[in-house]
Amino acid sequence: MNDLIIESTDRTPAIRFIRHTLSFEIEGESYPEDVAAFYGQVIPAIEQWQQSEATSLKVCINLIYINSSSMKALYRIFDVLDQGRASGKQVSVIWGYVEDDDVMQELGEDFRDRFPELAVELKVTD
Numbered sequence: 001m002n003d004l005i006i007e008s009t010d011r012t013p014a015i016r017f018i019r020h021t022l023s024f025e026i027e028g029e030s031y032p033e034d035v036a037a038f039y040g041q042v043i044p045a046i047e048q049w050q051q052s053e054a055t056s057l058k059v060c061i062n063l064i065y066i067n068s069s070s071m072k073a074l075y076r077i078f079d080v081l082d083q084g085r086a087s088g089k090q091v092s093v094i095w096g097y098v099e100d101d102d103v104m105q106e107l108g109e110d111f112r113d114r115f116p117e118l119a120v121e122l123k124v125t126d
Contacts, residue, residue, distance in 0.1 A: 004045040012038055013063065017045045022054055027062045030070035039073035046077055050084040057081070057089065062096035062125055063104060071107075075114075082115050093118055096125040 008014035013028035024046065032038040049057055059081065066074065078093075085091045095108035105122065112120035 023058045025060045029065040031067040035069040046080045059093040093120045095122050099124045
């Protein structure tokens with residue numbers, strides 16, 4: 001299981017998957033031209049964690065905007081996180097959103113509702 005660091009661009013979020021701290025962060029805007037290529041390197045990292053001996057993962061998601069194609073990738077990530085939880089791993093998810101951003105708040109609520117066994121906490125960020 002290796003670290004995965006991807007710097008943000010104007011179309012892609014920053015991704016930080018840090019092995020020794022067992023933390024995974026997604027931050028920024030997500031509307032890459034090639035969603036499969038971008039998230040094609042992220043999802044395998046989460047799958048490696050899910051299959052590893054690691055017992056926990058702290059996830060922080062702070063998105064400003066996400067397009068529908070990226071949303072499908074995010075659902076896949078949540079699915080793998082939920083599989084990890086189902087296999088006995090401790091997973092905590094913080095879904096950050098800017099105050100008054102109803103779209104991102106509702107999206108976080110949707111993920112919380114679709115994955116009720118995951119500890120998804122909605123949090124207003126600065």
